[in-house]
Amino acid sequence: MDTVDTVVGVIAGLLGVVTGAVLARRAADHQRRVISTFDLHRELHGPEMMRARHAAGEMIEQHPDLDYHELRALLGPSGVADLHHVVYFFQRLWIAVECGAVREEHVPRLFGDTFSWWYKRTFRSMLVPTPTEMARDIEALWHWLETHSTEEQRRRWRGDNLQAWKRPDGQGP
Secondary structure, eight states: OHHHHHHHHHHHHHHHHHHHHHHHHHHHHHHHHHHHHHHHHHHHTSHHHHHHHHHHHHHHHHOTTOOHHHHHHHHHHHHTHHHHHHHHHHHHHHHHHHTTOSOGGGHHHHHHHHHHHHIIIIIIIIITTSOSHHHHHHHHHHHHHHHHSOHHHHHHSOTTOGGGGOOTTSOOO
16 A cells, blocks of 8 residues: 555656646746737837837828838838838737737737727838738738727727827827
8 A cells, every 4th residue: 555655646746746837837938928018019119119100100101102112212221211110010029929929818909009000001002012021921910900809999099090190299190
């Protein structure tokens, strides 16, 4: 009986250790994804990105009939740097969603409104038609947000209402 009790005790102990390790890993993965989600949100609303978003939005308003390749040809690489900064952010957001690096349930709430404006105002007509991986990623994020957001969220997103995006001083998109 002592041998059986010992074996049962060892198996129970190992099962407890494995269960504890699995639970600890799941908790750490959850925390890592939460931190990553909030880090991306902080970046989107940080001073550098806010400046880039406003500058890129003003550039889009000045050249609404050009696609991204035409904008680059007209303004040069440095002239479209702010626009690329915005696009690359949302491309990274999509890749983070795609590979499970963020808490998916928070993405529509934290990023949907801003992405919706950019998609409807410029990405859909000026970027998505271009045959680039970046364009495919932006389109994939749009479709993912459409299926992972609520109807109420989509209704609240400001869409094409440019006045909803003006700062109190009346500047910027």
